[in-house]
Amino acid sequence: MDSAARFAIVTEAERRSLSHTHVNIREVAKKAGVSTATVSRVVNATVPVGAVTERRVRSAIKALGYYPNTHARTLGSGKSHMYGLIISDISNPFFPDIAKCFERIAVEHGQELLIANTDYQPQRMQLCVRRMLERKVDGVAIMTSEMDPHLIRLLNKRGIPIVFLDTGRVGPYISNIFIDYSNGIEKAIEHLVGLGHKKIAFVSGPATLASANIRSEAFELSLKKRGLKSAASYRKSGDHRIEGGQSAMEELLKLRQPPTAVIASNDLTAIGIIRAIHAAGLKVPGDISVIGFDDIEISKFLQPPLTTIRVPRAEIGVSAFTALYAASSKRAAHGTEYRISTELVVRESTGPVKAK
Amino acid sequence: MDSAARFAIVTEAERRSLSHTHVNIREVAKKAGVSTATVSRVVNATVPVGAVTERRVRSAIKALGYYPNTHARTLGSGKSHMYGLIISDISNPFFPDIAKCFERIAVEHGQELLIANTDYQPQRMQLCVRRMLERKVDGVAIMTSEMDPHLIRLLNKRGIPIVFLDTGRVGPYISNIFIDYSNGIEKAIEHLVGLGHKKIAFVSGPATLASANIRSEAFELSLKKRGLKSAASYRKSGDHRIEGGQSAMEELLKLRQPPTAVIASNDLTAIGIIRAIHAAGLKVPGDISVIGFDDIEISKFLQPPLTTIRVPRAEIGVSAFTALYAASSKRAAHGTEYRISTELVVRESTGPVKAK
DNA sequence: ATGAAAGCGCTAACAC
DNA sequence: GTGTTAGCGCTTTCAT
Numbered sequence: 001m002d003s004a005a006r007f008a009i010v011t012e013a014e015r016r017s018l019s020h021t022h023v024n025i026r027e028v029a030k031k032a033g034v035s036t037a038t039v040s041r042v043v044n045a046t047v048p049v050g051a052v053t054e055r056r057v058r059s060a061i062k063a064l065g066y067y068p069n070t071h072a073r074t075l076g077s078g079k080s081h082m083y084g085l086i087i088s089d090i091s092n093p094f095f096p097d098i099a100k101c102f103e104r105i106a107v108e109h110g111q112e113l114l115i116a117n118t119d120y121q122p123q124r125m126q127l128c129v130r131r132m133l134e135r136k137v138d139g140v141a142i143m144t145s146e147m148d149p150h151l152i153r154l155l156n157k158r159g160i161p162i163v164f165l166d167t168g169r170v171g172p173y174i175s176n177i178f179i180d181y182s183n184g185i186e187k188a189i190e191h192l193v194g195l196g197h198k199k200i201a202f203v204s205g206p207a208t209l210a211s212a213n214i215r216s217e218a219f220e221l222s223l224k225k226r227g228l229k230s231a232a233s234y235r236k237s238g239d240h241r242i243e244g245g246q247s248a249m250e251e252l253l254k255l256r257q258p259p260t261a262v263i264a265s266n267d268l269t270a271i272g273i274i275r276a277i278h279a280a281g282l283k284v285p286g287d288i289s290v291i292g293f294d295d296i297e298i299s300k301f302l303q304p305p306l307t308t309i310r311v312p313r314a315e316i317g318v319s320a321f322t323a324l325y326a327a328s329s330k331r332a333a334h335g336t337e338y339r340i341s342t343e344l345v346v347r348e349s350t351g352p353v354k355a356k
Numbered sequence: 357m358d359s360a361a362r363f364a365i366v367t368e369a370e371r372r373s374l375s376h377t378h379v380n381i382r383e384v385a386k387k388a389g390v391s392t393a394t395v396s397r398v399v400n401a402t403v404p405v406g407a408v409t410e411r412r413v414r415s416a417i418k419a420l421g422y423y424p425n426t427h428a429r430t431l432g433s434g435k436s437h438m439y440g441l442i443i444s445d446i447s448n449p450f451f452p453d454i455a456k457c458f459e460r461i462a463v464e465h466g467q468e469l470l471i472a473n474t475d476y477q478p479q480r481m482q483l484c485v486r487r488m489l490e491r492k493v494d495g496v497a498i499m500t501s502e503m504d505p506h507l508i509r510l511l512n513k514r515g516i517p518i519v520f521l522d523t524g525r526v527g528p529y530i531s532n533i534f535i536d537y538s539n540g541i542e543k544a545i546e547h548l549v550g551l552g553h554k555k556i557a558f559v560s561g562p563a564t565l566a567s568a569n570i571r572s573e574a575f576e577l578s579l580k581k582r583g584l585k586s587a588a589s590y591r592k593s594g595d596h597r598i599e600g601g602q603s604a605m606e607e608l609l610k611l612r613q614p615p616t617a618v619i620a621s622n623d624l625t626a627i628g629i630i631r632a633i634h635a636a637g638l639k640v641p642g643d644i645s646v647i648g649f650d651d652i653e654i655s656k657f658l659q660p661p662l663t664t665i666r667v668p669r670a671e672i673g674v675s676a677f678t679a680l681y682a683a684s685s686k687r688a689a690h691g692t693e694y695r696i697s698t699e700l701v702v703r704e705s706t707g708p709v710k711a712k
Numbered sequence: 713a714t715g716a717a718a719g720c721g722c723t724a725a726c727a728c
Numbered sequence: 729g730t731g732t733t734a735g736c737g738c739t740t741t742c743a744t
Contacts (some may be wrong), residue, residue, distance in 0.1 A: 022514075022737095024736090024737055024738085025737060025738060026737080026738095027724070034714075034715085035714065035715045035716075036716095036737085036738075036739090037715060037716080037717095037739080037740080038713085038714060038715075039738095040738065040739060040740085041713095041714085043738095044739085046739090046740090047713085049713070049714085050713060050714080053713080053714080063714090064719075065510070065513075067486065067489040067490050068490060068737085068738075069431070069490070069492060069736085069738070070427075070490045070491050070492070070738095071426075071427035071428075071430040071431050071436065071492060071736090071737080071738090072427075072431055072720090072736070072737035072738040072739085073667050073738055073739075074427040074720090074735080074738090075425070075427050075428055075431055075719095075720045075721065075722085075736090075738070075739085076719080076720055076737075076738040076739035077720085077740085078720075078739090080427065082697075089444070089456065090450040090452045090455055090456050090459075091456050093449065093451075093744075096446045096447040096449075096451075096452055097447050097672075098474075099446055099471075099474055100445065100446050103446075103471070103472075103473060104473070104475070107472075107483065107487070112470065112487065112491065113471070114468065114470065115455075115459070115469070115471055116459075116463075117456055117459060117460070119460070127463065131463070131468065132580050133423040134423050134424060134425070134426045135468065136426070136427060138577065154421070157421075158378075199625070242657050246742080249731080260700060265729050271654075271657055271659070274659075275657060278659065282636050297737055298598075298627075298654055301598050301627055301628070301631060302590075302628075302659075303631075303634065303659045310674075333415075335551070367732085378721095380720090380721055380722085381721060381722060382721080382722095390730075390731085391731045391732075392721085392722075392723090392731090392732095393722095393723080393724080393730070393731065393732080393733095394729085394730060394731075395722095396722065396723060396724085397729090400723085402723090402729075403726090403729080403730095405729070405730080406729060406730080409729080409730080424720095424721085425720085427720090427721080427722090428720070428721035428722040428723085428736090429721080429722055429723075430719090430722090430736085431721080431722070431723085431735095431736045431737065432721075432722040432723035432724075432735080432736055433722080433723055433724085433736085434723090434736075522715050590739065619740085658721075704724070713735105713744100714743100714744085715742100715743085715744080716739100716741105716742090716743080716744100717741095717742090717743105718739105718740090718741085718742100719738105719739090719740090719741100720737105720739085720740105721736105722735105722736085722740085723734105723735090723736085724733100724734095724735090724736105725732105725733090725735100726732085726733085726734100726736085727730100727731085727732075727733100728729100728730085728731080728732100
């Protein structure tokens, strides 16, 4: 099969004739013998149209291969039918699931999704917001920590609905997705205590990340609730990547009394921790138990399969969309708080504390 | 810090006053005492403008907080400054790196990236193309296999530049990113043969995926080149997910003469393979060597770190952008082929064949 | 139920 | 170097 047949390439002549005649609503109207307004009504199903008229319009649309120009539509109606999603880094396995779910629902509702990465650089946040403003998005989901109040104000001033993940509080045009980390963390500590662990360490994420801090604080709190003392030497900070977990664990292993269990601020960190433990010739969970956070897809396939605190990412995607959709369709000026709970998924990286 | 202070929420009165006065080019022009055309010239730097005028315009823009409306701009100029990227599934770890890289470069060039997932469903491809058409993208990168020639024609007919990944041939407005799999695969087989392996199996991807077939064929070819016989029983098909690799390996282990080495069509498959080997009480690479494909980020952190054929995803992102940018800026009607080579990354999942 | 026409915010061709 | 103005393709009153 040659190239032309394979892709059904059109001839240059055919293309020229078509590009001059870029099909628009006027041509459809002419062909159907109606006004452009009627075509618009058929396309958008705004007000009822006579049955015969509708059929004529539809067949004209089909015959001409008409696709409405979204930009013109936006200009006319004021709604872009586009939501923005600002995240740190799409290659962080936490985000793709959220983005995918959000996109699917958005498309089902006739909305588009515009994704912008800050790449963890606060100054890129400004560019992201600018893009959202220029594209006139109907709402923005912000899932980074790098959020200058000034930039938020830029969006809020224009009445653009915003939904935050985890950070931020509900306000005018501002919703928030609250993730109940404490629930999962308490279950995790309970699980470890039940296995006899007393020396429990925590490897946190970068201090600049609000959600990482929340996880860290929830850990402290849960530990206190259980009456366990929380030694500062059992608190290490990572970077939410494998490398950070690894070096944090290396330090923990140098302690005179290394922990018997470690909870990580995310699964990548846990992978690094396990790696360091293995590198030291120790076993998971034989010598040290490890609990991750997030439950990214790969976690259940690790050696050993990772016990982890699941953060339901699909639900986050749904809530983010729901928040923006509610705010932008109804004229609900005040945001809503969406609650998402976490749960402990017990697999094989945790076990009874080693007998001395 | 309370909500208002934290986000610098604006008052309702302030917002009302602003939303009525949705800042547009005319207001900037009025404030700067120039025409809208001049403002446009300053914003787009199309033709030189007097130094004082420019300064006045810029300060008006700043004072008013003006952000040009991209949709109006698109309507006026005919260019949307937006590229589409159609992929199967953003949560497949192969894609985020490509998307991220593409997006970064695109933004640097004043372009936006619109991502659409087909979710592996051919019928969703139609919706994706429609979205691209309606948003009037300046070009589309198609990185799925589900590509109905009819849909391609829809894009091509309108002179919209397309770039394919791996599949497809160069033609009018059509570029292709050719990935030289054979190079990496040959190196992989060479590596295994050097370690004494003769019984080498291959676990392919889904037969519906063009790139998976290309990988599979390249394997066959390389094997023949080396004069090794290629037993049909050593050819299993997976699904490019962990599960598929696992069950494929389970079958391979049932063979009277199981292979001593396995090459997988992607890294996830390799993870499944390793899992099955471990589940059978065997060791990697002690009993069986495993080579993956892609080199996703996690591969080097697996136990054991995975030897794999790296497909440079950042380069793919760059090439995809370059192809579209070249095609849409110059009026180069004919596409280009971009070549990307693969390389073997030797880590610890491969070792000498087990002595009998 | 349908048509006519006035925008939406910007660009670009043309004047000066 | 700068202003004027006619579109770009659609939505949306306002008539009819």
